Amino acid sequence: DISAGALMEDGTPLLIFDAEDMVQSMAKLSMSDQLNSVSRISGETAIKTRKKRVLVVDDSFTVRELQRKLLDHHGYDVEVAVDGVEGWNTVRSSAFDLVISDVDMPRMDGIELVRLIKNDARMSGIPVMILSYKDREDDRQRGLSAGADYYLTKSSYQSDALIEAVFDLIGPAQP
Numbered sequence: 001d002i003s004a005g006a007l008m009e010d011g012t013p014l015l016i017f018d019a020e021d022m023v024q025s026m027a028k029l030s031m032s033d034q035l036n037s038v039s040r041i042s043g044e045t046a047i048k049t050r051k052k053r054v055l056v057v058d059d060s061f062t063v064r065e066l067q068r069k070l071l072d073h074h075g076y077d078v079e080v081a082v083d084g085v086e087g088w089n090t091v092r093s094s095a096f097d098l099v100i101s102d103v104d105m106p107r108m109d110g111i112e113l114v115r116l117i118k119n120d121a122r123m124s125g126i127p128v129m130i131l132s133y134k135d136r137e138d139d140r141q142r143g144l145s146a147g148a149d150y151y152l153t154k155s156s157y158q159s160d161a162l163i164e165a166v167f168d169l170i171g172p173a174q175p
Contacts, residue, residue: 010093051077051173052097054166057087057113058131059105063154067100067131070159071166075173084108088116096126097170100162103132103143111146118147127169131162 006016054076058064064080071078079094081087085107091099099117101110110130117123127150130143135153143151150165 057101084113
């Protein structure tokens with residue numbers, strides 16, 4: 001009954017159904033007594049069972065992949081962006097439970113990304129963590145003043161510290 005398919009810009013599959021074929025198939029199935037009941041999952045149940053989504057924004061491939069693999073290993077659904085502009089476009093087009101961003105990136109830095117997220121009414125509630133090499137107190141204050149909920153430095157970075165910070169901000173991967 002599927003007549004075509006496509007991928008949306010964000011990678012979501014789009015299936016195009018032939019309604020007439022579908023109605024005919026349903027009629028045949030109902031006449032032959034081959035229809036089984038299907039349990040319906042409510043939207044609330046689906047939300048409770050979905051993995052929490054994290055967006056990692058970092059221009060370093062190595063850091064990005066390290067974070068992605070670590071978070072994925074702990075059960076989170078992870079998407080990545082290579083700089084602030086891509087991060088901003090990604091967070092606007094899809095729902096995330098947390099954004100983790102570097103500060104120094106081309107095109108748009110992490111501080112500006114934090115400001116944009118926190119100043120947008122739809123996204124202001126999304127926790128944002130900065131993970132940066134900048135570890136001076138004024139760097140930390142600059143990130144927190146922009147609206148970051150957590151500031152972790154890469155110099156003291158350990159995988160346990162990142163996972164603990166993520167857990168503190170959004171809890172376990174699945175409710």
